[in-house]
Amino acid sequence: NDLKGEHEPLFMEEVIAGRPIFSLPSTFYGFRLRYGRSRNTGLASVGVHPAAMKVLKGFVATGTQLRLEKPGKAGVAVPVETIEGPVVKLRDGSVVKVETPELAEKVADKIEEILFLGDVLVGFGEFVENNTPLSPPGFVEEWWREHLRLSLSIKGLPNEGELGIAKERLLSFLNEPLKVKPTPQEALTLSRRLGVPLHPRYTYFWEAISLGELKHLRASLSNAKKEFNGAFAVKLSLPYDEKVKKTLEKLCVPHLVIDGAIAVDEDAPILWACLNPNAPVNELRNISAREAVEKISGFRILPKGGSFVGARMGRPEKAKRREMKPLVHCLFPLSLFGGPQRNLMEAAERNEAISIEVANRKCPSCRETVIYPVCPKCGSRSIVKKSCPSCGRSLNSNQNFCPTCGREAALYRKLTINIKEVVKAACDRLGVAPPNLVKCVKGLSNEGRIPEPIEKGILRAEHGLSVFKDGTTRFDATNAPLSHFKPSEIRAAVERNMNR
Template identity: 45%
Template sequence: MTVLQGFIAAGTQLRLGLPGKGGVVLPVDSIEPPVVRLKNGDVVRVSSENAREINERIEKILFLGDLLISFGDFLYSSKPLSPSGYVEEWWSQELKETVSTKFKGDYAAVAETTKISLERIKRLVEKPFSCKPTAKEALALSLTLNIPLHPAYTFFWENLDSIKEFLTLRRWMLDSEVETEEDRETVRRVSGVFNAEVKEMLERICVPHKIVGDKIVISGDDAHVFAFCLGRHVSEPLSELNSSFNGSVLEFIRKVCGVEVRVKAPTVVGARMGRPEKAKKRAMKPPVHVLFPVGMAGGAQRNLVVAASKGEPVFVELVKRKCPA
């Protein structure tokens, strides 16, 4: 909502392309966030921490973020359930199933196999939204347990038009300056010469990067996964594989790096603002005369008595508005 310059707010009625007539929307910070291009050319993944900081510098929205629609909306409107992108709870269920089938539920054996702590493995299964693996952990889990790459490190590879574009990105990566950690395998930074074609493809697959002088710089976990998926660890040329391959880009990536990468956004939903004046009055039950600014200290009912009974200071956010006219 912030990247749309406040055009929509919590409670705005949207008319959706599917599954039904529309509904009221609310912000969610646990699903896939927007990806934007700033005026200086940087591509940034938006979060609640940086949204206000970069808001005035956004030049283009590359991806507006995921939209969470309940199954009941499809059921109510008798519409076929549209395919979902690969998301965290889906990944955690596949991890859980692998632990159950291949290791007979023995999480200790999984921890020993993947070199990831037992507590960490359990948290990844039980709390997929709040606990996310690092790039090294995600790749270790995919390589050892044969599960798809974690959604947090899945770029929009399906947006590439052909394997030729994939190979163009790979050549650029191999020609770039690659900084690694002491193990020489974990990539921390990819810095390559600015190329308009490469820049456009990076934006299309939503890889966060910065423009530093005449360089395109990808850093951190994004750099490690980006280089891995492009086959930095593969020494053999891919020309022979490409000439005999008839599959998709995602299938080609699996052939190259040995890890399955799922589709990030198989369904795109169009939306427009509804007619606010047609919305019915939403009355509180029971009806109230005054709302006291006590925040959550007064519970869901914003009860002044409950807030006072706690005997603690109450902090609220107040806005001072002035008519510019």
């Protein structure tokens, strides 16, 4: 069976209950493997079409860890709009190619079945890093662009009158193949006149159907109601046939079911050109359905499917604040003066001064004892004062041990702080009223026992933030770096970025 390939035996092991499996290993219509990268697939990330994220009801979102069958490692899912989107069947029988998140939102509640999940974009480097052999890719726009480039280099750039396609538009197919795609009529003209394969936008999964199914579909087309605009069919209405309907679904041909008939509109020129019942062909035997389409149509059809990879959810993104337990606003020691909540405001309200174990430093200008590296009065850099933790004797800066009791010198000691004055001064500097609750700590554990400025704690309490034990306000999120950005996205002038 050409729909199944060799799959990785370990992929389905260690599946955790509650974490969905999006596609089984090497199963046709799962995620189609596509090589390449986008600016947001920086490191160990994989691209998924944003419409597929909507169709999968948000189970795959930006930051979700996807465990892929190949290249055999997990990656962060990020949205990429320039890859192939999903194809879905609605409850009314219609088949829709979902190419935008807006359309996905519109049809989300009407979906009966996902016929094709779309592409998953994986960098070539991920395969190299994991020493995984490359799997055959499906036919994509970049590949088609190279066929067109080769044909034009051999035959030369035709005049607009020869193809009916403006020169500028023809060049746009070469310069922006992911953004500018030909119409059905243009795609057929290019295939017939220049000999390039049919554009991947209009290439169906011919390798997914049998030759018998192809013949039955072609026979049904001969009985279809047809509308033409010149040489191109613009509307097809086929008598409803369950077998024909199933074949169109396997091919992922967009169509509607209206009044007991199967209507093909936008893709009518392609379907008719590929299966034209009026085209004289010899008996179709011992060939694949795709090869039969090439014989009937007279132009090349490359395999669209390529390789499909299994995908399951590794783990959802754990995006949350990292907090100490219990929550802390400021790394300032209060000992037992702040009550059970270690509330700075309660300590200042109930006590004029408190005795705490804190940094012992001296301002060289004011000659006063301070607890911060910078003097809060004059801004001078303070100097560490060493002392003995046992006898309390002051030591010189070059003395590491107490000459009296032999204890190692400490950079801190118990000091009496006028907490009420310190809090009032901090609020005055910030220009804010004292908050009701600023949670601090009982004691410090860093070597110098240097506390945080109280202003930081007041601001954190005002804005509902907390501090971690290293003095940072942390938010844990998935690391998904960008390799490129647009200056407009960070509201910066281009000139400013060029000078960096």
